Amino acid sequence: MVEIKIALVGQPNVGKSHLINSISGATLHVGNFSGVTVEKKEVEFERNGYKLKLIDLPGTYSLHPYTPEEKVTKEFLINEEYDLILNVVDSNQLEKNLIFSWQVADLNKPMVIAFNMYDEYSRAGGEIDTDKFFKLTNIMAQNVSAKENFGLEELFEKVIKTYQQKNTPRIYYSEIIEEEIENIKEKIKNCKFDKRFISIRLLEDDEDIYKIVHEKPWFVELLPALNESKKVIKNEYDNDDLKEIFFEERLALAKGIVSQIAKKAQKEKISEKIDKILIHPILGLPIFLLVMWIVFQLTFSVGALPAYYIGEGFSAFGNWIGNLMPNGLFKDAIVNGIIPAVGTVVMFLPNILILFLGINLMEQTGYMARAAYVMDGVLKRFGLQGRAFIPLISGFGCSVPAYMAARTLKNPKDRLITMLVIGFMSCGARLPIYVLLVSAFFAPSIQGDVMFAIYIGGALTGLVVAKILRSVLFKGEPEPFVMELPKYRFPKIKSLLFDLWIKTKMYLKKAGTFIALASLTVWFLSSFPRADIIKEYSYKIKHAQGIEKIELKKEMNQKILENSYLAKIGKIIAPITKPLDLGWREDVALLAGLAAKETVVSTMAVLYNGGSSSNKTLIEKIRNAMPFTAAVAMIIIVMFYSPCVAAMSTFYAEVPELAWRIFYTIYPNVFAYFAALIAVSLIKIFS
Amino acid sequence: MRLNELNMGESGIIKKIHAKEPLKSKLLSMGFARGERVKVLKHTLAKNTFDVDVNGINIALREEEAREIEVEKDN
Numbered sequence: 001m002v003e004i005k006i007a008l009v010g011q012p013n014v015g016k017s018h019l020i021n022s023i024s025g026a027t028l029h030v031g032n033f034s035g036v037t038v039e040k041k042e043v044e045f046e047r048n049g050y051k052l053k054l055i056d057l058p059g060t061y062s063l064h065p066y067t068p069e070e071k072v073t074k075e076f077l078i079n080e081e082y083d084l085i086l087n088v089v090d091s092n093q094l095e096k097n098l099i100f101s102w103q104v105a106d107l108n109k110p111m112v113i114a115f116n117m118y119d120e121y122s123r124a125g126g127e128i129d130t131d132k133f134f135k136l137t138n139i140m141a142q143n144v145s146a147k148e149n150f151g152l153e154e155l156f157e158k159v160i161k162t163y164q165q166k167n168t169p170r171i172y173y174s175e176i177i178e179e180e181i182e183n184i185k186e187k188i189k190n191c192k193f194d195k196r197f198i199s200i201r202l203l204e205d206d207e208d209i210y211k212i213v214h215e216k217p218w219f220v221e222l223l224p225a226l227n228e229s230k231k232v233i234k235n236e237y238d239n240d241d242l243k244e245i246f247f248e249e250r251l252a253l254a255k256g257i258v259s260q261i262a263k264k265a266q267k268e269k270i271s272e273k274i275d276k277i278l279i280h281p282i283l284g285l286p287i288f289l290l291v292m293w294i295v296f297q298l299t300f301s302v303g304a305l306p307a308y309y310i311g312e313g314f315s316a317f318g319n320w321i322g323n324l325m326p327n328g329l330f331k332d333a334i335v336n337g338i339i340p341a342v343g344t345v346v347m348f349l350p351n352i353l354i355l356f357l358g359i360n361l362m363e364q365t366g367y368m369a370r371a372a373y374v375m376d377g378v379l380k381r382f383g384l385q386g387r388a389f390i391p392l393i394s395g396f397g398c399s400v401p402a403y404m405a406a407r408t409l410k411n412p413k414d415r416l417i418t419m420l421v422i423g424f425m426s427c428g429a430r431l432p433i434y435v436l437l438v439s440a441f442f443a444p445s446i447q448g449d450v451m452f453a454i455y456i457g458g459a460l461t462g463l464v465v466a467k468i469l470r471s472v473l474f475k476g477e478p479e480p481f482v483m484e485l486p487k488y489r490f491p492k493i494k495s496l497l498f499d500l501w502i503k504t505k506m507y508l509k510k511a512g513t514f515i516a517l518a519s520l521t522v523w524f525l526s527s528f529p530r531a532d533i534i535k536e537y538s539y540k541i542k543h544a545q546g547i548e549k550i551e552l553k554k555e556m557n558q559k560i561l562e563n564s565y566l567a568k569i570g571k572i573i574a575p576i577t578k579p580l581d582l583g584w585r586e587d588v589a590l591l592a593g594l595a596a597k598e599t600v601v602s603t604m605a606v607l608y609n610g611g612s613s614s615n616k617t618l619i620e621k622i623r624n625a626m627p628f629t630a631a632v633a634m635i636i637i638v639m640f641y642s643p644c645v646a647a648m649s650t651f652y653a654e655v656p657e658l659a660w661r662i663f664y665t666i667y668p669n670v671f672a673y674f675a676a677l678i679a680v681s682l683i684k685i686f687s
Numbered sequence: 688m689r690l691n692e693l694n695m696g697e698s699g700i701i702k703k704i705h706a707k708e709p710l711k712s713k714l715l716s717m718g719f720a721r722g723e724r725v726k727v728l729k730h731t732l733a734k735n736t737f738d739v740d741v742n743g744i745n746i747a748l749r750e751e752e753a754r755e756i757e758v759e760k761d762n
C-alpha cells in the first residue's frame with residue numbers, strides 16, 4: 001500500500017490535537033505524554049487504498065522561529081522527507097493564520113488547508129468559499145470541525161487528490177518582490193531545496209537558510225545579486241526591515257484573499273464578558289487561588305471514595321489468590337510482595353485522575369492562559385514570567401511533561417530557572433504519600449487544608465528559590481512575555497476522557513510493570529536472609545498451640561525484617577536521618593522513591609503491613625509506629641527532594657550542561673534535608 | 688505614544704514596532720502590524736501586564752513589550 005507521509009502544521013491552539021483524536025480508525029502513537037503538544041505524535045490510518053501517516057508538528061506562529069518548538073517545526077519542514085503538508089487554520093483568525101500558511105506554501109510542496117473550528121465560525125454567521133480559495137491559491141481546502149467531527153473525510157479525499165496530482169500552491173507576492181525572486185532564482189544552481197523557497201527566504205533575511213546555502217560554490221556569485229535585490233526592495237518599500245516588509249506583504253495578501261473568500265463572522269462577545277470577571281485587576285488573583293483550592297479539595301475528598309473500594313478489592317483478591325496457591329516462596333512473593341504494593345499504588349488512581357482532569361479542564365477551556373496572565377505580575381517578582389506558569393502548573397501533574405513544557409520559554413536562563421524549581425511543585429505521584437501521612441496524622445476536618453498547604457507551600461518555596469537563583473546565579477533581563485489568550489470554549493468531553501484514559505493506561509502499566517518489579521525487589525530485600533530465623537522458629541511454631549502460633553509467626557516475620565538486607569541498607573543511612581526522627585523503614589521508602597514516587601507508599605505497605613493491602617490497617621500501623629515529627633519530616637522531604645528517575649532523565653535530556661545537571665542532582669536533596677530539620681526542630685521547641 | 692500609556696478601554700493605530708529581533712518577528716506574527724487598531728481591554732492592577740485586542744485576537748503582554756509598540760491614540 002502506498003504511504004502518504006503528511007506533515008501536520010498550524011499555529012498554536014488551532015485544534016491539531018483534536019483533529020488527530022477525531023480521525024476514526026486511526027492508530028495513534030501518542031508519545032509518552034499527552035496534554036501540551038511538545039513531542040512528535042504520529043497517527044496512521046487507511047483511506048481509499050492509501051496509508052496516511054500524519055506527523056503532528058509543534059504549534060508555530062511563523063517560520064522565523066521564536067521558541068525551540070518552532071525551530072523543531074522549521075527544521076522538520078526544511079530537512080525531513082514527507083509527501084504533503086496539511087496546514088490546520090483557525091477559521092476565526094483567518095488573516096493571522098494565513099500569514100503562516102503563505103510561508104509554508106513557499107516551500108512548494110503539495111499542500112492542503114483545513115479551515116478548522118468551522119462549527120463555531122459558521123454559527124457566528126461566517127462562511128468560507130473553499131472553491132474560490134482554490135482558484136486563487138491553487139491550494140485545496142476544506143471546512144472542518146475537529147470538535148463536531150465534520151469535513152474530515154472530505155479533507156482526506158482532498159489530501160489524496162493533492163498527492164495524486166502533485167498539486168502545489170501558487171502564491172504570488174507583489175510584482176517588485178516577484179521580480180527580485182526571479183533574479184535570485186537564476187543564480188541558484190544545484191540545490192536540493194526548492195529554488196523559489198530559497199530565494200524568498202534569503203530575501204527576507206532568514207539566517208537558517210543563509211547558513212545552509214552560504215557554503216555552496218554558486219553562492220559567491222549570488223551574494224552581490226542578493227544584496228542588490230535587497231537594496232531595491234528596501235528602497236521601494238521605504239523600510240530597512242526586510243522581515244517586516246515580507247510580513248506586511250503576506251498580511252496584505254491574506255486580507256485580500258480573505259475579503260474574497262470569506263463572509264465575516266460576528267465578533268464573539270462572551271469571552272470578553274467572562275474575562276471581565278476572571279481576569280479582573282483585583283478579583284483575578286483570588287479567583288485563581290479559589291479555583292486551585294477547589295481542584296485540590298475535589299482531588300482529596302472525592303478521590304478518597306473509590307480509593308477505599310479499590311483497596312478492599314485488592315485485599316480480597318490477594319486472599320483469594322493466596323488460597324489457590326500452594327504455600328511457598330512464590331506465593332509469598334505474590335501475596336505479600338506484589339499484590340499489596342500494586343494495590344496501594346492503584347488505589348490512588350482516582351486522586352490522580354481528578355487532579356489531571358482539573359488541569360486538563362483549565363487548559364481546554366482557555367482558563368490556563370488567563371491564569372498565566374493573572375500570575376505574571378506575581379511571577380515576575382520572583383524572576384520568572386507568566387508563561388513559566390504553564391510548566392510549573394504541569395509540574396503538579398507530572399514533572400516529565402513539565403520539563404518539556406518549559407521549552408516554550410525561549411531564553412535559556414528563564415528556562416533553566418523554571419526547570420530547577422519544577423520539582424518543588426508536587427507531582428501527582430507524590431499525592432499518595434501525602435494522603436497516607438496526612439490521613440494518619442491529621443484530624444479529618446483539616447486534612448483538605450493540610451493538603452492545600454503542602455501544595456501551596458511547595459509552590460511558594462519554589463518561587464523563593466527561583467528568586468534566589470535569579471539574583472545569585474542568573475543575573476540579567478527576563479524573557480519577553482507575549483501570549484495569546486484563546487477564546488473560552490466548552491471542552492470536548494471525548495477529548496478529556498481520551499486524555500484521562502491514556503493517563504490511566506500509563507499509570508496502570510507503570511503499576512503493573514515497574515512498580516510490581518520494584519516492590520518485588522523491596523520484598524526480596526526485606527525477606528532475606530531468613531534461613532536461620534525460619535529454622536529457629538519452625539520448630540517452635542510446630543509445637544505451639546492456637547494463639548501462640550500466630551504470635552510466634554508474627555515475631556518471626558518481624559525478626560526476618562529486622563535482619564533483612566533492606567534493614568541493613570536502612571541502618572547505614574539511619575544516622576543521617578536520625579535528627580529527623582525517621583526510622584530505617586522511612587529511609588528505605590524514600591530511597592525507593594527515587595526510582596518512582598509511587599514506590600514510597602508501596603514500600604511502606606510492604607515494610608509495615610507485611611501482606612495486607614488494606615489502607616486502613618496501614619494507616620493504623622504507621623500512626624502507631626511513627627512519631628508526628630517523623631511524619632512532618634517525611635512530608636517535607638517528599639515535597640523537595642529529587643524527583644523520580646524518569647523526571648531526572650528528562651531534565652538531563654533537556655539540559656546539556658554537565659554543571660547544571662550535577663547542581664540539579666544535588667541541591668534539592670540538601671535543601672529537603674535542611675528544610676525537614678528546621679521543621680522538626682521547630683515542632684520540638686514549641687511542643 | 689506607546690501602547691503601555693493607553694488606559695483600559697482606549698485604543699489606537701499601530702505606527703511602528705520598535706522591538707529588536709526576534710521579538711519583533713514574534714510581535715508581527717501575533718498580529719501587531721503597522722496600521723492595525725489595538726485596544727487595551729485590561730491591565731493588571733499595577734499595569735504590569737496588559738490584555739489587548741488586535742484584529743479580534745486577545746493577546747497578553749507585559750509593560751516592557753507594550754512599550755516597544757508605538758501607537759496613535761484614537762479620539
Ligand SMILES: Nc1nc2c(ncn2[C@@H]2O[C@H](COP(=O)(O)OP(=O)(O)OP(=O)(O)O)[C@@H](O)[C@H]2O)c(=O)[nH]1
Nearest residue numbers: 012013014015016017018037059117145146147364
Ligand atoms: N469549536 C471548536 N473548537 C475546537 C475545534 N478543534 C479544537 N477546538 C478547541 O480548540 C482548543 C485547542 O485545541 P487543541 O487540539 O489542543 O489545539 P492544538 O492545535 O493541538 O494546540 P497546540 O497543542 O498548541 O498545538 C481546545 O479548547 C479545543 O476544544 C473545533 O473544530 N471546533
